[in-house]
Amino acid sequence: MTTQARGLHTRVLEALGLAITAGEYPPGSVLRTDDLAQRFEVSRTVVREVVRVLESMHLVASRRRVGVTVRPTEQWNVYDPQVIRWRLAGADRPRQLRSLTVLRSAVEPVAAGLAALNATPEQCRALTEEALGMVATSRGRRLEAYLVHDIAFHRIVLDASGNEMFARLGDVVAEVLTGRTHHHVMFDDPDPAAVTLHVQVAEAVRGRDAVRAEELTRQIALGALRELDVLAPRAEPAPGPGPSRAVPMPHTGP
């Protein structure tokens, strides 16, 4: 799907990144560049470049006399959109979707509040347009068309916040929305309440009502989280060490 044949480097990187994030080589595994070169039928040059990139993502560490070792999950650069894509394509998609949705529930409300203060008229217009687009496509199994508007909407909010770190989460949100649509972690038609909320956020932003924009967006995020709980019930406690811990939703307000 996203796998173009843009070069050997890309092909190998994709394959290796996917394999590692999928847990095919568990943390601690050791790879050797010569082996990889043979396995993928490319030169060591290519493998070395790939390894360097994976290293910069903290997926692996390369040490002399020992090889390329897969790092423990906690050290991965999980904000790298590439890593996110790989993990969403893999086995722990549910867990990943939940983490990311919780992140959204923290960031997007604040971003929306800032957007209400900072959005340009053009952004207000675009926001309303996308909200209306969502309304228009919210019925009749038109999930793909709906998704496009949904992504655009959230991207505009994050952009309009005027904060660069928020803006860069646009890709992440896009991956989340795409992931939950394409993997059916979603109802057949979008939740009508959510659609309404989006329209209201657009109104609040246009009306410079930061508090309202923030609160409405919080409702959207919490709704998404609830939906996730229904459609992808929380997995059993992680098999790691330490006492089992609940992973509840963020606050629902006083």
Add this chain to the structure above:
Amino acid sequence: MTTQARGLHTRVLEALGLAITAGEYPPGSVLRTDDLAQRFEVSRTVVREVVRVLESMHLVASRRRVGVTVRPTEQWNVYDPQVIRWRLAGADRPRQLRSLTVLRSAVEPVAAGLAALNATPEQCRALTEEALGMVATSRGRRLEAYLVHDIAFHRIVLDASGNEMFARLGDVVAEVLTGRTHHHVMFDDPDPAAVTLHVQVAEAVRGRDAVRAEELTRQIALGALRELDVLAPRAEPAPGPGPSRAVPMPHTGP
């Protein structure tokens, strides 16, 4: 300081990454691998690996027959800790500190709320310990010692939230706190109110009071933002296109 001589690759990567993020090669600039190899007195192999890494950070794009072009700032992977470090070391540290602090103000309160629900007894203990450490070092120009406790405190909160995305922001927060201390974007002694708030957060987490932990942490974050406003006054409107936009603080609550 952090520049070890771990190899040619690291040296060149550091130099180039720093130069690019510092705007020494403005977006659109074209570099050629052969030139770089000459300039840094290393082989093309090394340069290519470095370029590949910079490419994975979306700092540059490499195209045949054209060269390695620096990408526009908006496309950089600003969540990559490496990129953050480079930018904090460069000219737009103030802007960077502000963006990151706003991000903190969104994320940390929610993380603290979750931590109150999820923290292990051991984490509660450690949290209290660090808070007390902050108290102990909060007077007498002991900023370095204070910093250590401050970083540890926030790391524990983010970890204890049980959310992997939050946990990974520990490095970012550490960079922010370190940056503002080392570059004197901070008072001579820590704000006593902030110190007290940290102690109270530790209490709230131990007492499983999520709402209180969240609200107190929000106060900490907003305090940091205010301090930034006092000590590093907002720069003039960015020279980019579009109407000038204010960048106010996130909501201060109803």
Add this chain to the structure above:
DNA sequence: CTGTGATGTAAAAGTCATACTTTTTGTTCG
């Protein structure tokens, strides 16, 4: 006999130089 420390060796990554391929841009010529 056992634990400890120096020494040596080989395995793997790191580096370099070179030759060759492929893509792409810009120019020239019909």
Add this chain to the structure above:
DNA sequence: CGAACAAAAAGTATGACTTTTACATCACAG
């Protein structure tokens, strides 16, 4: 104005060499 062509730069492959370092071996002291 379009098509063929030439050159530029990245992409790929290969082989030789260097550097680091884990591990084994061996000597010696307790």
